[in-house]
Amino acid sequence: MMNLKSIANLSLKGAAFGAALLLATQIQAANTLRWSSAGDALTMDPHAKNETPTINMNRQVYDTLIQRDENLNMEPGLALSWEPLSATSWQFNLRSGVTFHDGSAFSAEDVKFSIERAQANTSDFKAYVNTIESVEIIDEHTVVINTKSPDPILPSYLTFVFMMDQTWSLTHKVSSPQDYNSSEETYAVRHANGTGAYSLAEREPDLKTVLQINPNYWGPAAQIETIIHTPISSAPTRIAALLSNELDFVLDPPIQDLKRLNAQQSIKVTSVPQIRTIFLGLDQGAPTLRSNPDLDNNPLADKRVRKAMYMAIDIKAIQQKIMRGLAEPAGIITAPGVNGYNKALDTRLPFDRKQAKELLAQAGYPEGFKIRLDCPNNRYINDEAICQAVVSMLSKIDIKVSLNAQPKSIFFKTIGNNDSDFYLLGWGVATLDSEYVFRYLLNTRSDKIGTWNRANFSNAEVDQLIAKIQQEVDLTKRDQMIEKVWQITKEDITYLPLHHQVISWAMSSKLSLPIVASNEPLFRLATYKK
Amino acid sequence: MSLIEIKNLSVCYPSRRGVFKALQNVSLKVEAGEIHGLVGESGAGKSTIGSAIMGLLEHPGEISAGEINFCGQSIGALSDNALQQLRGSSIGMIFQDPLTSLNPLMSVGEQLIETICYHLKLSKSAAKDRALALFKEVEIPEPEVRIDQYPHQFSGGMRQRVVIALALCSEPKLLIADEPTTALDVSVQAQILDLIKRLVKKHQLGVILVTHDMGVIAQTTDKVTVLFRGKVVESGATGQLLAAPQHRYTQSLLSAVPRSDKKMSRFCQVSWIEGSQPLDNRAFAKDWQGENNLNLGSQVPMLEVKNLSLSFKAKASIFAKTPAPTKAVDDVSFSVNYGEVFGIVGESGSGKSPIPRLIPRLYNPDSGSICYRGESVVGKLPKQQLQSFRRRCQMIFQDPYSSINPRMRVRDIIAEPILLYGLNDRKGAYQRVDKLLDYLGLERAAALKYPHEFSGGQRQRISIARALATEPSLLICDEPTSALDVSIQAQILNILKDLQSELGLTMIFISHDLPVIRQMCDKVAVMKAGKIVELTESETLFTAAQHAYSQSLLRLMPNMHR
């Protein structure tokens, strides 16, 4: 590459004419933002797919009753204000004068319709609204939401429920969400009619999505008129495009490129700790290991083994070498900013290979054992590289790990089928409350709850605490219970925490776009420097 | 001043193994209006002379000494450009194979007009007139129609006429004809040679006629030069030279040419040419396990062919109606008696080639019967009967280069049939191979060599040894010598004659060469268009042919001895 560079420099002068002729970087209208990420939204139906890139795109077009600002604080969205009427009912006062992109007015009817749509069988957002019993329309701008049981975090969940236009939906026969698992294309897949700051102007799946500013937006007017998203799956190509000024913003620059990007005058990189913790899951509930039929018991059920594995991991090396400093070593599996996070809890056991070996010997595995590590290779930042490093570190205490790194679609199927002994997972907290972690990862697994608890961890005390937390409206009491759960599980070494992920955005230095820890860009806040 | 005079010409091809001298000190003269024959066997360098004159020697060949004077001017002194002008305008050349000498994508007219325009600087229409005149001159019928046709629409003889017309485009003074009729049938050959003779007379052309065929030399040329391994051995007026050859090589060469005027018991051995042993171990005959002399008095002929027909179907297609199949063999009947040599003669396409492949069941006939010793060998046979028939019926092929597997050792080639029929174990088979090699005058050491280490004649001996390995009673010889030089041909034919007389083999002998037929065969069938037109004793055919076609074949046959 060095050679290339010098060749390039040499030929630079001679070819100035050619450069002028082929000048690729046409000056874009200052009011256009061209951005890219590895993947595209899967659908524009706002209730069909609960997946980050899809939500990202939909959030530009659709609004929610309550929304979060760039600091993730809740703020009024389509609801001006909300208050609990009782333990199980909430009143929402809706913003008036809001219109959809097609011009029709937003009203209480639409709220009822949208929430019920999100509850439909084919919706992927059922979990967020399944405590809701009914939506009552009080008047055109007031609704009351009744829940089946007390639900202290309903407002948080509502930040994910996008509001659609009932009339539009009926007209285009999309009154129930697209069934993503069936072969049908509905109108809402490539068309949208929201109240957001941007309207959908053009949508070619996997190729290009163009958003146009909504002049009738209810909030502070957005500055940038056109947003163009082009998915580029190859990271070097994505970065090359940013470097050659074909893009203004890259959502997911590989961290190894940040240094170089930062060094560039025309590009700036901003980073923020994300509300997501990366950890290793160990199935301690299974009788034997799936990936090692030679063992007739499950070594992972032994806390000493889990502790040995924990202590064998040199998190500093991972942080420095793989994450290039852009990660915060974690002691619990939730991140700062989440209700219930406690700095004191977030401390790690020391990295001590010798003690780890001793623990293994005590547990009866002086020679170690074999196991398979399942790992996604396109979900988290450097996920596969982290797994490789873990494999290497565990091999030093004689645990022979074979790595099975797969694309996320297949990986999640493996996890979902409860087919893994040992896996790497990252958990973001959409509601910014520890309960979100507990209900998915720590509660004993059943159809309704603990669905991601593939560690098959089961603790009656924890389960009781979680049940109480879910209904406790007294926040002090609730926080105490949360802390209790964290203490129990940390002590038990239920999961092996690795680090809190730090996200970085790379953008043209002319662009100002506040980074959001949820990794959801809010383009309505973007501006260009003059 | 001679038209062309070659003085002490030497041409060599340098290679990493040394310099190969294709021509050494060759001198000859050709006068206007004279046909000068160059004759010799393969490797004699006769074609190289033509290429050297034209300046078209193939890389890396070069003229190492001597000079070529054309009309008193040295060709060697000419620039490339001048030489190119000389080619075509003053010297024309025609090649052996008319099928490949013409550009298939241009009409013959275009090729003619292009050449005429280039050399004579005529306008297109004037060139076309001249092209038509040339067509008339080379006696192509309907020149106006044919001039716009493409080469593939012409027959072989007609194409050679087109080639001649092209060579004559710009009225050259000298014409070099390199084996101009070798690829043609006898009847067409005669016409082409006649045409050349007439053109020579009319235009006072000088012609250098390169050929291997003594008959062509005798009938066409005024003077002849005999070449051997790049050197001139003898030169002189044709009649004189043929009647009284001076050099031993010429003498033996001439004696090796099969005579068509009388049958001789054996060919003269051309010992001067290649170290060749005659069949030396007569004891071999005693060893022979064949059963040929049995049944000599039997009433049943050894092989009886009745109403044999075979047609080749054109490839079926979806749209074209399947074309009428062409009958390659049409209702042919003959019988071959014990110890007899049965000849089949005909031109290309006469159907003589499928017959030797029908008898040993390489092809299945459409209809008709073949009986060997009274038993039918057509149709589905028990495996054992088929094997025993195949063992008794062996074949010798035309091309000694392709008829033996180049990747097998000679020993394995000859032993293969012995082992296949289980006549002997491997050790016994190899002993048998040694005996066969002795018998055919090859060294025993040959057994371990591969075919490429042998000359054409030696290969044909190997081929014969393979055929004899199973001790057959019927030997089918399919043009066994037509790819060989005349001297080698004599050796091989002698071997076959010896085999026949010593082992009492029955033979079917296929050839296009009438003199060879006369020398070899007892009975002859003359074939034309898949049918036998005349079947008679061979002496009768040559003295009193009945059928008009046989007569014309005999008349057109180039004959050195007439």
Add this chain to the structure above:
Amino acid sequence: MEHNNSHSQGVQQVPQMQKMTLIRKIADSDIFYSFCRSPLIVFAAVLCLSLVLSALFAPWLAPYDPFDQSSLSLWAANLAPLSTDDDGFFYLMGTDNQGRDILSAIMYGMRTSLIVGLAAVAFALVLGTSLGLVAAFFGGWVDSLLMRIADIQLSFPAILVALLIDGVAKAVLGSSQMESLAIYVLILAIGLSEWVQFARAVRAAALVEQRKEYVQAARIMGVPVPLIMLRHILPNVISPILVIATISIAVAIITEATLSFLGVGIPQTEPSLGTLIRVGGNYLMSGEWWITLFPGLTLVLLVLSFNLLGDWLRDALNPRLK
């Protein structure tokens, strides 16, 4: 040129003669001559040989074992070429993001690449040659069927066929099994995409051979068909097979690398050159060029050496170019 007489020696010496001449024959052969005359080809052969040998003997030659997880130190990751890590280990070509020595990884990666390439070509060779022989010898509908299949397959380039086979395998096997079987699927996919070359060449050559009279002689003798094909025809169609095989190895290696680059080939745990390039490609823009450039360069040299040899062999074995 007739120089046959030089070989007429005594019968007794024959076995010795054979041995003597074998070496002399090789040294004297036209192929060897044309080989020595071209420095480029000698270079290609030396290059090819040294690459293949270094892959073959990687466990002994490589400075480190890149598959020995326990020897990797993450702290030695991303070192530039010619650097030494904290423990004093030296890395000629630098290390990758796991601290793996690039030089060793290349040697082992080349092993995987070569194994896939050679196995795929061997598979294609056996399949293509036998089908080509069968088609040539039986003719008729067998020939038509086989050649039509070949035609249709030819309309889909190797890479596409290999991708399709890979996709189908993925659908049939499921992804977790796919992981362990990836290398076999890859060999199968590349092999199946290359057999046509062999089949067509062998068929064409066999048709030419078959018209020759030595085959007719064998048929008249009643030699069984399989024996004719194996003993008579096959040895005579070896040279086109040889040429295609050499070039096919180059094609197979590049196809494997491409598939691995596209992420459907060899998994990262036992990386081939293509996998190394794919993984390293992620670091190209960040200035850690050695992670992708050295494997890339090795791949190019390996493929080039096979291509040069194949190209030369094609001319050297072509009787008409002599």
Add this chain to the structure above:
Amino acid sequence: MLFQGAHLNNSLKPRLWNIPISALSSERVLKRWQGSGLGFVFVLNIVGAIGLAMYKFLLQRLVQGVLVMLVVAFVAFAIFHFLGDPVNNMVGESATDADREMVRLQLGLDEPIVVQYIKFVGNILQGDFGISYRTRTSVIEQMAARLPATIELSLVSGFFSILFGIPMGIYCALQPKSWLTRNFLVGSLVGISIPTFLSGLLLIYLFSVTLGWLPSQGRGGLISFGWWDTSLLTLKGWSYILMPALTLCIYQLTLITRMVRAEMLEVIRTDYIKFARARGLSNYIVQYRHALKNSLVPVVTIIGLQLGTVVAFSIITETVFNWPGLGQMFIQSIEFVDIPVMSAYLIFVGAFFVVLNLIVDLIYALVDPRLRAA
């Protein structure tokens, strides 16, 4: 070319490694023509179908093309039906057995396989390739949106390779000893030894990142004609297509250079060229009017067919340059086991190839006098 006497195929198939094969086969160009595929035409001529020969030839090829498409469609159908498990993809995960049976009946999966196949072909003919499993949008629309990109990329790269390949091939054949020829030949081997993805990455690094002359990815400067967006009408469009097209053309360039060289050397060795020289025609006439013209006939056909492989080779180029074409779509479909897209792409490549074949046959028939028979 597809269904007919396979000898012809031998000489005309579009694979690089066919050059050695044809060069090895002991038949010369001319003999190949005579004795082989065209032998069939000879037969037609012989039986008196002269004049109709060409039409029959073309009509036959047309039918063969249709047959090939039916076979390709069958492969696609097999993939679609046996791997895709359409029922599972139609119903949700929570569907009952009764639901599945319903869907089976609706889809006609209870009908005989032949009937299903016919329906499948019928759907294809109506442009119905189903719905992508991944994007849940109609496959044909996705393909239509991406088709222009792939076609233009292929055409431009084909154009480049012809533009440089033919003169280079001629030069190599006419000046076999020149140092430039050696460089061309060795250089072309180097060219095909560099995998497309690597050369693509290096080009991006040099021209986009380091020099900033050319855009690194995507397609720009588009002008629309109905559904067809072209990037060939603006300078900016060309700046986008230049690098992918160059990357893609290296392989074809090599192929064409070597092909032209091999064919021309072959033709130069023929008797009719020797005879043309012996007639004293100038080098120019011999080399260009005779040798070049005759060697171009097979070359043109191969180039035509080659365009077909360019389309498929663009898979890699499109991935590296994020070129929004069909190849990129295909790669994504492989990754996600998106069966409808896979089978649709298969059919597309097959159809493209068949159409090219027909065009090539037409050219062949027009150029060759033996087919044009008066």
